[in-house]
Amino acid sequence: MVLYYATFVTPPGHDGSALWKLAAGLAPAVHSLSIYLFARLSTPPQPRLPAVAVAGSGGGPSEDNVSGFLVRSAASGWIRGSMLAVDAGSHMAAITRILERHLPTISRGSVAAKSTSRLIPSIVTRHPGPFAGVPLPHASARANALHMVRSHVATYLISHPHLDHLSGFVINTAAFHATSRPKTLAALPFTVEAIKKHIFNDVIWPNLTDEDGGVGFVTFQRLKEGGDVMVGEGQGRGYIEVCEGLGAKGFKTSHGKCMRPGTAESHRGSVGNLSDVPENYSRTPRHSEARHHSLGHAHLPGTPGSFQSPSVAQTSHPFQSDHGFAAVDSTAYFIRDTATSREVLMFGDVEPDSVSVAPRLARVWSEAAHKIAAGILTGIFIECSYPDSQGDAILFGHMAPRHLIAELQVLADMVREEKAIRASEKAMRKRKRAANGGLGAITQDDFIDQKRSRSLAGRTAVSQFRRSSHTPKLNKSRTLPVAAPFGDGIAGAAGAMGAGPGLDTTPVLPSTVYLEPPLKGVRVMVMHVKDTMKDGPLVGETILYQLHEHTAVLAQRGVQLGCDYTIAESGKDYWF
Numbered sequence: 001m002v003l004y005y006a007t008f009v010t011p012p013g014h015d016g017s018a019l020w021k022l023a024a025g026l027a028p029a030v031h032s033l034s035i036y037l038f039a040r041l042s043t044p045p046q047p048r049l050p051a052v053a054v055a056g057s058g059g060g061p062s063e064d065n066v067s068g069f070l071v072r073s074a075a076s077g078w079i080r081g082s083m084l085a086v087d088a089g090s091h092m093a094a095i096t097r098i099l100e101r102h103l104p105t106i107s108r109g110s111v112a113a114k115s116t117s118r119l120i121p122s123i124v125t126r127h128p129g130p131f132a133g134v135p136l137p138h139a140s141a142r143a144n145a146l147h148m149v150r151s152h153v154a155t156y157l158i159s160h161p162h163l164d165h166l167s168g169f170v171i172n173t174a175a176f177h178a179t180s181r182p183k184t185l186a187a188l189p190f191t192v193e194a195i196k197k198h199i200f201n202d203v204i205w206p207n208l209t210d211e212d213g214g215v216g217f218v219t220f221q222r223l224k225e226g227g228d229v230m231v232g233e234g235q236g237r238g239y240i241e242v243c244e245g246l247g248a249k250g251f252k253t254s255h256g257k258c259m260r261p262g263t264a265e266s267h268r269g270s271v272g273n274l275s276d277v278p279e280n281y282s283r284t285p286r287h288s289e290a291r292h293h294s295l296g297h298a299h300l301p302g303t304p305g306s307f308q309s310p311s312v313a314q315t316s317h318p319f320q321s322d323h324g325f326a327a328v329d330s331t332a333y334f335i336r337d338t339a340t341s342r343e344v345l346m347f348g349d350v351e352p353d354s355v356s357v358a359p360r361l362a363r364v365w366s367e368a369a370h371k372i373a374a375g376i377l378t379g380i381f382i383e384c385s386y387p388d389s390q391g392d393a394i395l396f397g398h399m400a401p402r403h404l405i406a407e408l409q410v411l412a413d414m415v416r417e418e419k420a421i422r423a424s425e426k427a428m429r430k431r432k433r434a435a436n437g438g439l440g441a442i443t444q445d446d447f448i449d450q451k452r453s454r455s456l457a458g459r460t461a462v463s464q465f466r467r468s469s470h471t472p473k474l475n476k477s478r479t480l481p482v483a484a485p486f487g488d489g490i491a492g493a494a495g496a497m498g499a500g501p502g503l504d505t506t507p508v509l510p511s512t513v514y515l516e517p518p519l520k521g522v523r524v525m526v527m528h529v530k531d532t533m534k535d536g537p538l539v540g541e542t543i544l545y546q547l548h549e550h551t552a553v554l555a556q557r558g559v560q561l562g563c564d565y566t567i568a569e570s571g572k573d574y575w576f
Contacts, residue, residue: 050342055088056094061531068085070153084248149175155184156186160255196220252360347380351395354406355392372411372418374422379523382524519561
């Protein structure tokens with residue numbers, strides 16, 4: 001007797017009666033074949049969206065756990081092409097491990113030769129794990145991993161062309177043959193050109209792309225930085241569809257500095273392109289000793305292309321790089337679930353503005369602030385590679401907890417100001433409706449679709465004081481700057497709205513604007529932790545402890561951030 005188990009998962013809102021009838025009708029038909037069908041009906045709770053499965057979250061040196069994430073809209077289900085790979089240093093091998101770990105009904109090995117002639121039914125699993133519910137047509141984890149890569153992963157969204165974010169994708173291209181369509185590699189142009197020139201060049205790897213006479217397994221999608229204003233509408237304007245149910249918008253960030261012989265531009269657009277930096281951007285001059293470090297050699301080990309030299313003159317101007325050096329480009333992606341308008345922010349490797357030759361995080365935080373204030377952005381995947389014991393001179397374009405906390409304070413200031421402005425505008429609209437007898441009221445949709453164009457200068461003047469690159473002393477005597485209760489933009493917003501006759505323009509804000517931590521409800525997913533591969537506490541545990549310590553010190557000073565910290569772990573999934 002052959003026994004098959006099938007799990008029918010009913011969509012939310014359906015009682016599953018139709019499936020019970022189907023199961024009852026099938027039973028007599030298969031009874032003569034001694035096959036018994038057991039149907040289990042389950043209605044999963046409505047998930048939060050989108051979902052992010054972690055294939056790899058580390059920063060090396062172990063090659064089996066480097067940056068690789070799988071994002072999907074649960075509203076799309078498990079249809080073909082519904083998964084987006086964000087970076088792919090770890091990819092198919094990690095998917096195989098996840099299937100082996102969470103699906104005990106699937107064998108690690110091949111199907112026995114004597115059973116190959118049998119029809120193996122699709123399995124809809126009710127087991128836990130990142131791939132719960134996916135139909136798997138094969139009996140082994142490795143075969144199902146290949147099926148998922150070929151059928152479910154449509155696009156690879158790459159942040160920058162370093163190998164720990166790309167190697168899995170490149171090696172897995174051997175599995176892309178005989179598919180019905182090429183895989184899409186989506187990225188900002190600097191990443192596409194680097195991969196095209198230095199990877200798929202018939203030297204490092206065969207040209208498997210559809211450009212320059214290649215085989216055609218891979219096609220490129222060159223994204224516009226900051227999104228394409230000609231695409232989408234409303235809150236979705238600018239988001240490029242990168243796979244079924246998901247749109248993306250990318251912004252350049254800085255990931256250390258590198259030297260290019262005889263050039264001042266290095267990576268195209270890294271420093272000289274003023275579009276990388278917000279309009280009216282201003283910075284408080286940094287103390288030179290915060291950035292100048294004496295080293296005994298010009299080249300430092302670590303991330304390729306990251307160099308420091310004691311002979312390089314230091315500067316505090318945001319657009320003037322150290323002579324002979326330029327920023328290494330990376331990308332931060334806002335990924336939007338089109339069904340729910342919910343978003344997550346996913347960074348590639350990134351350094352803090354306080355030590356960067358091309359500080360560009362303020363623009364990303366400004367974009368994120370109004371999304372957090374609106375309640376549509378609740379997850380931030382961002383790196384924190386080293387503990388605080390790592391000095392600024394040997395960050396190699398990465399962050400330590402002290403830098404991440406400083407950047408989150410900048411974001412918190414912007415969110416606080418954004419929430420205050422929104423509350424002020426809401427109060428003024430209410431008063432205007434009352435003054436007009438309820439006529440001519442501005443609708444919520446009109447308000448949401450209005451484009452705000454506020455200068456970052458006021459925000460940055462406050463925020464730059466927080467961008468300290470010194471390792472803080474984690475004790476009660478440590479002094480940290482206190483965030484303002486709200487930004488200076490309230491009065492400006494009130495003035496911009498205008499006042500009708502007899503309209504009181506004094507903003508009255510809800511108490512929650514003052515009392516609620518600005519990043520409440522935001523989950524900060526820490527990734528790219530660099531393992532020492534030594535005995536003792538895990539580096540991720542140390543980083544998490546230091547983040548909580550910094551947050552506690554801020555709380556003692558009256559500064560509440562409100563966000564939660566989680567170390568992203570390979571093999572787990574997270575919902576937002």
